[in-house]
Amino acid sequence: MRSRLFLWVPLALFAFFAGLAGYMLTQDKTEFVESAMIGQSLPDFALKPAFDGLPGAARSDLVGGQPRLLNIWASWCLPCIAEAPQLEALQAQGVEIVGIAIRDRPEDVANFLARHGNPYTRIGADDISEVQLAIGSSGVPETFVIDAAGVIRYQHIGDIRESDIPILLAELEKAR
Amino acid sequence: MIRVLLAFLAALIALPLSAQDTMPPAPYAYNQLDDPALEAKATALMHTLRCLKCQSQSIADSDAPMAGDMRHQVRSRILAGESPAQIRAWLVARYGDYVSYTPTVSASTWPLFAIPALLILIVAAVLLRRLGRRRADAGDAS
Numbered sequence: 001m002r003s004r005l006f007l008w009v010p011l012a013l014f015a016f017f018a019g020l021a022g023y024m025l026t027q028d029k030t031e032f033v034e035s036a037m038i039g040q041s042l043p044d045f046a047l048k049p050a051f052d053g054l055p056g057a058a059r060s061d062l063v064g065g066q067p068r069l070l071n072i073w074a075s076w077c078l079p080c081i082a083e084a085p086q087l088e089a090l091q092a093q094g095v096e097i098v099g100i101a102i103r104d105r106p107e108d109v110a111n112f113l114a115r116h117g118n119p120y121t122r123i124g125a126d127d128i129s130e131v132q133l134a135i136g137s138s139g140v141p142e143t144f145v146i147d148a149a150g151v152i153r154y155q156h157i158g159d160i161r162e163s164d165i166p167i168l169l170a171e172l173e174k175a176r
Numbered sequence: 177m178i179r180v181l182l183a184f185l186a187a188l189i190a191l192p193l194s195a196q197d198t199m200p201p202a203p204y205a206y207n208q209l210d211d212p213a214l215e216a217k218a219t220a221l222m223h224t225l226r227c228l229k230c231q232s233q234s235i236a237d238s239d240a241p242m243a244g245d246m247r248h249q250v251r252s253r254i255l256a257g258e259s260p261a262q263i264r265a266w267l268v269a270r271y272g273d274y275v276s277y278t279p280t281v282s283a284s285t286w287p288l289f290a291i292p293a294l295l296i297l298i299v300a301a302v303l304l305r306r307l308g309r310r311r312a313d314a315g316d317a318s
Contacts, residue, residue, distance in 0.1 A: 033228050036272045076197045103197035103241055128202035129245035136270035138228035138242070 032157045035136030035144075042070075042150045043134040047124025050099070051106035053113070057098050057124030063150040067175035069095055069168070070144040071120070072132055074102045075112035077140040079159035084116035086160040091119040095172060099123035100131055102140055143168070147175035197241055204251035205244030218251045221260040224277045225250070225267060234277065 046058035055061075062068050071087060073080045087097055099120040101109050109123065126132055135144065135152065145154035145168070154171040156164060209215040222236035229240040235247055246267075253263050267275045273282065281289055 031231065033231075033271055033274055036268070036270055074197060103199040103245075105199065127199060128248055129242055130249070132242075133246065133249055133267075133270065138271065 033138040034157070035138075035152070035155045037136040037152050038155055040152055042146055042152055043131075045124075045131045045134065047100065047126055047131060050101040050104060050123040050125040051109040051113075053110060054118075054120060055122045057100060057122045059150065061122055062098055062146045064148055066096065067145055067147045067153070067172045069097045069172070070135075070146050071097050071099045072102060072137050072140055072142045072144075073099060074104050074140045075108040076104070077102075080112075080141045081116055083141050083159035084119070086162060086165060087119035088117050089162075089165060090160075090168065093169065095169075096121055100126050102126050102129055102132055145171045145175050199241075201241070201244045202248035204248040204255075206247075207251075209251055209255055214254050215251075217260060218247075218254045221254075221263060222247055222250055225264070226275050226277055228271065228275065 042059055042062060044059050047056050049056040062070060069090065073083070091097055097119050099122065101123055104125060104127075106125075109125075113120075124131070137144075137155075139157070141159050143156040143160060144152050147153050153175040154168075156168060160168065209218060219236060223234050225235045225246065227233045227235045227238040227240055227243040227246070229242045230238050233243070235243040235250070250263055253266075254260070258266075264276055264278070273280060279285065279288070
């Protein structure tokens with residue numbers, strides 16, 4: 001009798017895995033790849049201006065003084081349009097935002113800023129995504145909190161919504 | 177009639193669903209290295225690195241602009257004398273193990289390697305005992 005019960009073990013195992021697979025199918029899948037650079041020093045870089053209205057961006061522009069936001073964006077990125085007013089709201093609160101435009105043309109950057117507002121003090125042009133790869137960013141838009149020592153303290157993936165503003169302000173405060 | 181035809185033609189034009197950049201690809205995104213030995217090294221590595229925008233493809237398989245930029249990093253770093261292991265480590269330091277298709281033994285993956293070995297040991301032990309018993313039975317019978 002005991003050995004008979006034993007025969008059901010493989011079936012029970014199979015049912016368990018089938019159930020697990022079915023359960024996991026109903027769960028949300030995150031497509032986000034988080035940067036492993038949080039807590040690490042911002043890598044060295046120096047990017048030329050993305051258009052002639054603002055200076056370019058280098059690591060030294062993000063170090064010292066107050067914590068800053070480093071915003072990875074592009075004029076061809078649709079969520080970046082949705083994010084633009086939220087960045088302006090952060091700027092209105094006194095936050096300095098340095099932009100990096102990924103694979104972008106100067107005239108497109110200028111057009112985007114004329115249409116959707118300019119919250120940046122500087123924008124560097126990253127034509128081959130080298131700085132994006134160096135800081136572990138895997139898409140646009142993404143926003144990083146950089147403290148005065150040049151350490152990456154926080155990463156926000158995706159467009160900033162209204163509800164994200166208090167979180168980012170708190171992270172900037174923590175980085176002080 | 178012409179309007180209908182025009183409407184049909186308009187329907188045939190494929191417009192991209194989401195915007196993509198129009199910039200030219202990075203120099204080494206689609207250009208091979210001149211030295212075939214270095215290019216072979218770079219290609220072998222690119223087949224084992226995950227594209228971050230299209231996560232079920234390697235960067236060698238993907239036409240996403242970001243995959244091209246990653247290929248540029250791989251080829252230019254190989255050209256600069258870095259080893260494939262160094263480049264993989266550079267990317268893993270930025271994106272975690274996720275970016276690499278080569279499995280590594282770590283705190284969370286060791287059971288994947290340990291369980292099959294353990295199962296083989298258990299099966300071997302059971303088999304030896306059974307075979308040993310049968311041989312003993314056969315010895316009794318003769």
